[in-house]
Amino acid sequence: MKNRILDQEEIKYFISQNDFGSAAKILLDHQKENWSLLYDGYKSLETVKTKSFQFDGYEIKVQFNPGRIISSSAKVDSQSIKERRCFLCTENLPLEQKGILYQNDYLILCNPYPIFPEHFTISSIEHLPQQIKILFEKFLSLSKDMSSRYTVLYNGPKCGASAPDHLHFQAGNKFFIPIDEGFHILKKKYGEQIYKIENVSVHAVDDGLRRFISLEGDDRVLLIKLFDEFYKTFESFIGSSEEPLMNILSLYENDTGWKVIIFLREKHRPSHYYAGGENNILLSPASVDVGGVCITPLEKDFEKITKEIIQEIFFEVFISKDYFKLIKKRLKEKLVKS
Numbered sequence: 438m439k440n441r442i443l444d445q446e447e448i449k450y451f452i453s454q455n456d457f458g459s460a461a462k463i464l465l466d467h468q469k470e471n472w473s474l475l476y477d478g479y480k481s482l483e484t485v486k487t488k489s490f491q492f493d494g495y496e497i498k499v500q501f502n503p504g505r506i507i508s509s510s511a512k513v514d515s516q517s518i519k520e521r522r523c524f525l526c527t528e529n530l531p532l533e534q535k536g537i538l539y540q541n542d543y544l545i546l547c548n549p550y551p552i553f554p555e556h557f558t559i560s561s562i563e564h565l566p567q568q569i570k571i572l573f574e575k576f577l578s579l580s581k582d583m584s585s586r587y588t589v590l591y592n593g594p595k596c597g598a599s600a601p602d603h604l605h606f607q608a609g610n611k612f613f614i615p616i617d618e619g620f621h622i623l624k625k626k627y628g629e630q631i632y633k634i635e636n637v638s639v640h641a642v643d644d645g646l647r648r649f650i651s652l653e654g655d656d657r658v659l660l661i662k663l664f665d666e667f668y669k670t671f672e673s674f675i676g677s678s679e680e681p682l683m684n685i686l687s688l689y690e691n692d693t694g695w696k697v698i699i700f701l702r703e704k705h706r707p708s709h710y711y712a713g714g715e716n717n718i719l720l721s722p723a724s725v726d727v728g729g730v731c732i733t734p735l736e737k738d739f740e741k742i743t744k745e746i747i748q749e750i751f752f753e754v755f756i757s758k759d760y761f762k763l764i765k766k767r768l769k770e771k772l773v774k775s
Contacts, residue, residue, distance in 0.1 A: 443537060447463055452537070461587070469547075474533070475549045477549075478549045482554070490744040500733065501733050502552060502734060504551070544560050545608075555610050558606075559579060565603070566604065569591055569683070570680065590608065590684070590687075591684065592723045596682045597724065614729050616698065617688055627643055628640040629641050637660065638653050638654060640653075646747075648700070649698050670764060685698065700727045702755060718746065
């Protein structure tokens with residue numbers, strides 16, 4: 438394990454200041470120089486194509502990124518997972534890959550197939566299943582500790598995670614994802630405040646394309662409690678012991694605290710993903726996609742994707758308007774009583 442840790446004095450300094458964002462940037466610079474796969478991944482990122490579509494008050498971008506083909510096409514059924522080595526387990530990482538130890542149980546690693554200009558995977562040292570319910574506090578801590586540069590993301594085990602059998606988060610540059618900057622406009626135009634106590638608030642937002650719950654504030658304990666109430670509410674609607682489908686983004690600012698956006702999903706992959714012939718589009722929505730940057734690893738899909746196709750995909754993978762209204766109503770009732 439020790440040979441996996443990049444142990445530089447500059448990194449130690451930033452860790453002592455609890456600034457894991459700056460420490461991660463140093464790790465990235467070092468790994469680009471010493472790990473050819475990562476270097477090639479970032480060279481490839483320089484050639485990506487991007488186009489954007491305007492919706493009513495917000496933007497959805499599409500990125501042609503061939504380096505993401507492995508993630509987008511990952512087989513995540515139980516049999517396929519059993520038959521492959523876990524690529525996030527420490528013993529299976531490439532020899533050149535180094536990381537930063539986080540709270541003694543996670544490794545901050547550079548993602549060799551980047552979407553962001555600076556892209557990281559934060560992987561549990563133990564081989565634990567992807568599950569946010571008991572680790573939301575860790576998610577908040579990581580978001581705060583990397584906040585000098587990065588937004589932190591979580592993809593559910595059936596909601597975009599390419600390694601649903603191994604607990605991990607991701608992090609990438611703040612404000613790269615359009616919703617980071619456009620959130621308050623969406624909240625004002627399409628949102629409803631369903632709870633507020635002191636300086637912590639809960640909103641439900643339906644922008645016509647996506648449905649999400651937001652938690653905002655600087656009280657960690659209260660945010661954890663509110664997330665637990667949300668989780669139990671969402672879970673009660675699906676009638677299953679499996680984790681409800683969700684993608685989560687968290688952005689921390691010193692003056693306001695956390696902004697947590699929880700996208701409520703109904704489906705893992707859209708019918709376009711499985712369609713044959715010309716109707717096939719290899720787009721498997723995860724946090725980055727629903728946050729406003731849709732990733733297409735095949736150029737043919739990038740060229741043919743339209744605003745209407747984006748609408749079709751999002752309508753299919755998000756919960757319905759009526760479903761969202763019911764969840765919103767029940768959550769509001771529970772929070773008011775609590």
